[in-house]
Amino acid sequence: MKTKGSKNTKVNIVTLGCSKNLVDSEVLLTQLRGNGIETTHESNKDDANIVVINTCGFIDNAKQESIDTILRYVDAKEDGVVEKVYVTGCLSERYKSELEKEIPDVDAWFGTRDLSRLLKQLNANYKHELVGERILTNPSHYAYLKISEGCDRPCSFCAIPIMRGKHISKPMEELVLEAKNLAKKGTKELLLIAQDSTYYGLDLYKKRNLAELLQRLSDVEGIEWIRLHYAFPTGFPMDALDVMAQRTNICKYLDIPLQHGSSRMLQIMRRGTTREKTESLLKTIREKVPDIAIRTTLIAGHPGETEQDFAEMMNFVEHMRFDRLGVFPYSHEDQTHSYSMADDLTDALKQERVDSLMELQQGISLELNRAKIGNIFKVLIDRKESGNFIGRTEFDSPEVDNEVLLDGTQEYLSVGSFIHAQVTSATEFDLIAKPV
Numbered sequence: 001m002k003t004k005g006s007k008n009t010k011v012n013i014v015t016l017g018c019s020k021n022l023v024d025s026e027v028l029l030t031q032l033r034g035n036g037i038e039t040t041h042e043s044n045k046d047d048a049n050i051v052v053i054n055t056c057g058f059i060d061n062a063k064q065e066s067i068d069t070i071l072r073y074v075d076a077k078e079d080g081v082v083e084k085v086y087v088t089g090c091l092s093e094r095y096k097s098e099l100e101k102e103i104p105d106v107d108a109w110f111g112t113r114d115l116s117r118l119l120k121q122l123n124a125n126y127k128h129e130l131v132g133e134r135i136l137t138n139p140s141h142y143a144y145l146k147i148s149e150g151c152d153r154p155c156s157f158c159a160i161p162i163m164r165g166k167h168i169s170k171p172m173e174e175l176v177l178e179a180k181n182l183a184k185k186g187t188k189e190l191l192l193i194a195q196d197s198t199y200y201g202l203d204l205y206k207k208r209n210l211a212e213l214l215q216r217l218s219d220v221e222g223i224e225w226i227r228l229h230y231a232f233p234t235g236f237p238m239d240a241l242d243v244m245a246q247r248t249n250i251c252k253y254l255d256i257p258l259q260h261g262s263s264r265m266l267q268i269m270r271r272g273t274t275r276e277k278t279e280s281l282l283k284t285i286r287e288k289v290p291d292i293a294i295r296t297t298l299i300a301g302h303p304g305e306t307e308q309d310f311a312e313m314m315n316f317v318e319h320m321r322f323d324r325l326g327v328f329p330y331s332h333e334d335q336t337h338s339y340s341m342a343d344d345l346t347d348a349l350k351q352e353r354v355d356s357l358m359e360l361q362q363g364i365s366l367e368l369n370r371a372k373i374g375n376i377f378k379v380l381i382d383r384k385e386s387g388n389f390i391g392r393t394e395f396d397s398p399e400v401d402n403e404v405l406l407d408g409t410q411e412y413l414s415v416g417s418f419i420h421a422q423v424t425s426a427t428e429f430d431l432i433a434k435p436v
Contacts, residue, residue, distance in 0.1 A: 012048035017056025141416035183222030261316025293395035301350030
């Protein structure tokens with residue numbers, strides 16, 4: 001490898017998987033550039049001699065995408081296009097020993113907590129003075145803020161603790177510093193992410209401290225929206241809702257993965273709750289934060305799921321009327337508790353159940369969106385696309401939720417700015433609006 005900071009050394013980081021992986025890649029990018037190493041993120045040019053692939057190992061499709069990407073760059077190495085291929089992230093953490101044998105042309109493998117070792121391999125030093133600094137790879141007006149790493153939950157289907165380890169909260173001072181630095185660079189929206197955000201603080205402060213974190217981040221000048229993701233329902237810190245209701249720059253939005261609507265299946269999934277407790281929690285959330293948008297995710301086709309269980313989940317969705325919903329077919333993950341159970345539902349049946357849930361949600365979403373016609377909302381403009389400016393309300397997270405479409409031929413709007421817009425019409429998953 002060329003020496004540190006050599007103009008002939010260029011690193012390209014390729015990120016697969018979730019927003020948590022993206023944050024890891026941005027930290028790596030920041031550290032490498034801080035060491036004087038030219039680094040890009042997902043460059044389309046073939047001018048980097050070193051490629052670092054940050055992999056996902058969560059479910060079958062994601063694992064296959066990671067493997068395909070690794071093989072593509074190994075082929076590029078054999079063709080002389082790149083010199084070195086390094087692999088990091090969840091897939092590498094989970095299957096390193098097997099992958100080393102199957103893909104020997106990868107130069108080195110790193111796990112999810114091997115940043116210092118990866119930097120050393122790249123002739124870089126971990127720079128503590130860069131803690132709290134981050135070069136963003138997405139539009140600068142919003143940024144993901146990872147508040148903790150790992151997970152202590154025992155969910156039967158999930159391999160995250162295997163790949164990410166035990167829960168470790170990030171100190172509040174570091175998070176506030178990071179938020180201030182991002183705000184100085186023009187970030188207006190913080191998207192709080194973790195494997196389990198409601199567990200925040202238990203390890204560092206001996207109590208669930210999400211409420212205080214929200215307060216302190218809310219005080220950061222320049223941050224106009226704070227959005228909370230991945231809140232585990234069991235042991236939910238109710239004081240966080242009080243802060244959400246009080247602070248105008250904390251979005252009335254909650255991403256709370258619930259996974260099922262049948263108490264029997266929740267027990268099999270080892271979720272530590274029941275449908276009745278879940279419905280009571282959701283009722284309380286809606287009472288404490290009126291007009292809150294609740295997003296959830298469900299799994300269809302987990303081992304043991306009967307027609308009756310699925311019917312209960314359909315009824316649960318119909319009854320709770322979630323603002324946003326994602327549904328995934330069950331993926332049989334080795335080393336998890338569910339892997340000991342027979343995965344006896346066909347892929348076709350799993351997909352059929354996914355489609356049925358999403359069809360139901362489509363109707364609910366259309367009704368909820370049509371009820372917004374005539375109303376005025378604060379909208380953050382994300383981009384311009386196909387003649388339209390595309391934005392979001394406080395009730396929507398980027399890439400996964402509804403969008404607001406504004407006619408770009410009639411108005412000029414600045415990307416990254418807030419406007420007020422009146423909804424003129426609605427579809428199942430989008431609002432059409434005009435600036436006011």
